Structures are given as C-alpha cells and as structure tokens.
Amino acid sequence: MPMTMRLVGKNSRACMMAIPAMSLPLLAGALFGLRHGAPSRPALAGALAGLLSAGLAATLYASHCTD
Template sequence: MPVQALAARLTMPVFWAKLALPVSMTAAGVAVLSRLSQPGVPTERAWKLLCVPIVLVWLSALAVLAGAPAPMREALILGHTWRACLAHIVQLSIPGFAALLIAMRGLAPTRPALAGATTGLLAGAIGALAYCLRCPEMAPPFWATWYLAGMSVPALIGALVGPRAMRW
C-alpha cells in the first residue's frame, strides 16, 4: 500500500473509529490479563472494560446496517477483503501470542484456560491493530464481524492451550 493511501485514510474520522476498536481491545486485554496473572485480584471491572468496545462496535454496525438499503447490507458485512482479513489478523497475532504465553507462564495465573483465552484475545487485538493500518474496509459492520472474529480465533486457541502452557 502506498504511503499516500495511508495518509489519505488518516484524514478520515471513520479510520480513527476503526483504529479505536483494536486499540481499546488491546488496552482492556492488558487490564484483564494483568489481573488474571495475579492470584486473588478481582477481574470484574476489567471484564466490563473489555465488553465496552465490543458493544459499541456492534451498536455502530447495527445502526449502519439499519440505515442501509437491504441489497447493500451483505456488502457492508463482507466488504472486499473478508477472506483475507480473518487470516491476516490470526497470522499477525502469532508472535504476540507466543511472547504473551511465555510471559504468563512466568506469572501466577490460577485460571489457566481463562488466562490463555485472554492471552489469545490480547494477541488477536494486537494483530487486528496491525492489520487495520493496511485494511481498506471502512464499514463498521465489517470490523464488527471480521476484526472480532480474527480476535476470537487466537482466544479460542489460547483457551485450549492455556491449561498446558501455564502450568505451574
């Protein structure tokens, strides 16, 4: 992608809204994971922080879809890059996922499956953050579907791997 294309996107308010999703998911994921890494630390408030960006992007997506003509709704969800989006986010999450698993292993998570899922979600959010700088899609229904799906895959893998990877 030429630098001019990214520079042009930087002037679009919708680009900053798109960027806000993985940035806020990353920040909230760090908050949850830092609490899960310490036995006895409450996590309820951190989980609520993680839910806020998800709810906001879904409300935004529903508003866009409600205002769009019926024939355009599918295109708003699929965009032009839906196949590549999911795969790229998952691929971009791999280095962060590996590093975070190693870091969490050295801490003291008492709920390894949940800590693994959160580790994967955080890695997915970091992958989505990197991908959204390149992604040409600007419709909230697209990000609400594919960015969140891309973050969910490493979260699922983390839930499966966490109990083995984070054993004391």
C-alpha cells in the same frame, strides 16, 4: 457496486487469514510471558492472552486495511 461488496469489502478473504496469522506471534509472546509469571488461574490467564493477541492483531490489521 453490489450491496454485499460494500458490506464485506474486497479483501475479506485476506482479512480472515491475516488476523490469525498476525495474532500467533502475539499469542506466543503472551503465553511465554505467562509461563514465567505462574498465574494462579491458568485457564483464565490463557483465555485473556488469546483475547489480547486477537484484539491487537485485529487493531493492527484495521489500521492498515484499505476497505
């Protein structure tokens, strides 16, 4: 088995599409929740919502990934 296949895996392209696709609904939910909370620092709150949704989507993908 080539070294790059062992490092990257067989499903790297699917991963690059699946994680952002799974994070979009999570981000929408987080931003919807922030909209009703009226944060005092909206830029920081939006950045944290993005990090939260990306982290959760990566965790969901990693828990079902076969690589």
